[in-house]
Amino acid sequence: MSNVYFKVIIDEIPRLLGLLDKNPISPTFGSFDRNYWHYNISDFSCARFQEATLTLALLYLLNYDNNPYYNSEDILKFINGGVNFWCKIQRKNGSFDEWYPYEGSFVATAFSTCAILEVLLLLKEKIANFDNSLRCIKKAVDFLSKNVDYTACNQEAGAILAIYNCYLLTSESKYRDLAYKRLNDLSKLQKEEGWFPEYGGPDIGYLSLTIDYLAKVYEKSNWDLAKEMLTKAIDFLYYFSHPDGSFGGEYGSRNTKYIIPSGIEFIAPWNRKAGYIAFNLRRALFEKKTIGPYNLDDRYLAYIGYTYLQASLYFREDLEVEERGHVDKYFEESGIWVFSNSSFYLVSNFKKGGVLKVNFKNGSSFKDSGIILKTKNKIYTSSWLNSSEEKIIKDGGFKVSREMKLISFYKMSIIKGISLRVFQLLLGRFEFINKLVKKFLRGILITKQKSSGIRFFRTIKVVKE
Incomplete structure (x- = not known):
């Protein structure tokens, strides 16, 4: 199979x-945020678009x-424009925004800085x-x-690479030492099963x-600790x-289905399990059976192209x-069961109420x-992630009992x-208030669940062939 990675990205x-x-005479020359510079429907530029540089x-x-x-000389001009615009939208405290003005986003700062440093x-x-x-x-x-943010560990991994890249660019050893310290701290969060917490559980796309x-980090530093973490992951x-040919999905903490390919390919020559993932990913991209540049939206094309x-x-x-x-493996800490035989491949997460995905031999x-x-005006679901309330029983299969959530x-x-913009304009410049706002928004938009008082149970068993 030819180099499918170049083929799928060059077309986009x-x-x-x-x-x-x-x-080049535009004040927003170099911006990749078309909603900001062209459509004028955003009052700030999302820094993460600049990763396309x-x-x-x-x-x-x-x-x-x-x-x-x-x-290409034109491409070189655009690169310089992209770097300059990234500098232009930086806040006074060194941070950048992703979702709203004066956000002071850790992830936008980590990921965009990482890309510009490269x-x-x-x-x-x-x-x-x-x-x-x-x-x-x-x-x-x-x-x-x-600053540090362990709510989603992928963000901290990006920050570590940004800090180490700064060492490579400046030769200032304080950045190298800090990168190693942060790497060591992150290693303590990695579960024995190999995953890093993403809002409380493992997620396949974000793990990649x-x-x-x-x-x-390992390629540039040759640190044994980084290699150990990679092998477990x-x-x-x-x-x-x-x-x-698909990856992840409903059973992950954030439901992601994409795979970031470059780390997998880097590891593949010395890790046969990474080789297996890379082989499947190449085939899936060639056949367009998984998420790739061809079906990424504009935002994610800029982020990970x-x-x-x-x-x-x-x-x-x-x-x-x-x-x-054939596989019959239960990851107790994550609550995920993987089972396969000659007929099908099953993955189920009992800490998400027994959500599951099955691939059959016939391709379905x-x-x-x-x-x-x-009900009349309320909707409840069983597929929320909260391991503290699980009751999982293994007996020839798995049974889970839990409460549904609103x-x-x-x-x-x-x-x-308008309220958010006014608040941010008046108070969002203060970092401690900014952190409270982000915690509040994250709570109501991502992590908060409301009790229902309604319990259910689900049992999954495999009939032996």
Whole structure:
């Protein structure tokens, strides 16, 4: 199979360039946030769109057949525009915004800084305003140095790589030492099963993102600790590459179905389980049976497009693959059961009420996201994640008993929008208030569940062949 990673991303580059303000006399030249610079329906620019600058930098450097962007002067101008615009939208405390003004987003700061640092490391002598860019980088890294967010561990992995990249760019040992300390702290959060918590449980797509950042840390630092963490994470991820080419989904803490490819490909030459994942991913991308650049929305194309180009650099034809065979494995800490035989492959998460996904040998699949109970004006679900209330019994199968939760559908309104903007304008500049706002919003939009008083149980058993 040819290098599928380059094929699937190169076809989407015209769409990516369509997001970019390419007018050099425009005050927003270099912005990839089209809603901000073109449609004027956003009053701030999302910093994460600037991660697309790294995609352009790699295209500029990769001397591949069928790469019309190699060594292009226009692309180099756009790269400089992207870096300069990133600097322009930085807040005074070094942070950046993703979802609303004065957000001071940890993840937007970590991920966008990581990408811009890679650009500077790759094209140092070709960055027109390098000294100013370096000042902005150090401000961002100083912000990351003072803050940490373990709610979603992939964000911390990105921060660690950003801090280490800053060491590579500046040769200041304090950044190297801090990166190792943060890596050690993150290692203590990794579960024995190999996963990192993402809002309380494992998630397949975000685990692949954490693996991607840790792989880059290991590649650059050669730290044994990073390799140990990667090996454990791959041992877990190995079970969630489905026979039909799909990954993850309903049973993960955040339901993600994509796989970030570059870390997997980097590990594959020395880890046969990573080789198995890479082999399945290549096939699935070639057949378009999994999520890839061709069906990513514009936002995610800007966020992760470069990882396909990086994966193309690690691509090797001669993969050593560890075949899985039949599986009957229960991950007790995560509550996930994986079972396969000659007829089907089943994954179920009992800490999400027994949601499940099954792939059958004939190519069909079955997905069950649990029970939905609808009354006159309320909707309840069984598929929420909260391990503290689980009662799981294993007896020739699995039985789970739990309470259903009330689903809340929060939507933005004119009043809510104006209130948030006014509040942020007046008080959002203060970091401690900003943190309270983020905790409040995260609670009502992501993690909060309301009791229903309604209990259910679900039993899953496999009839022996």
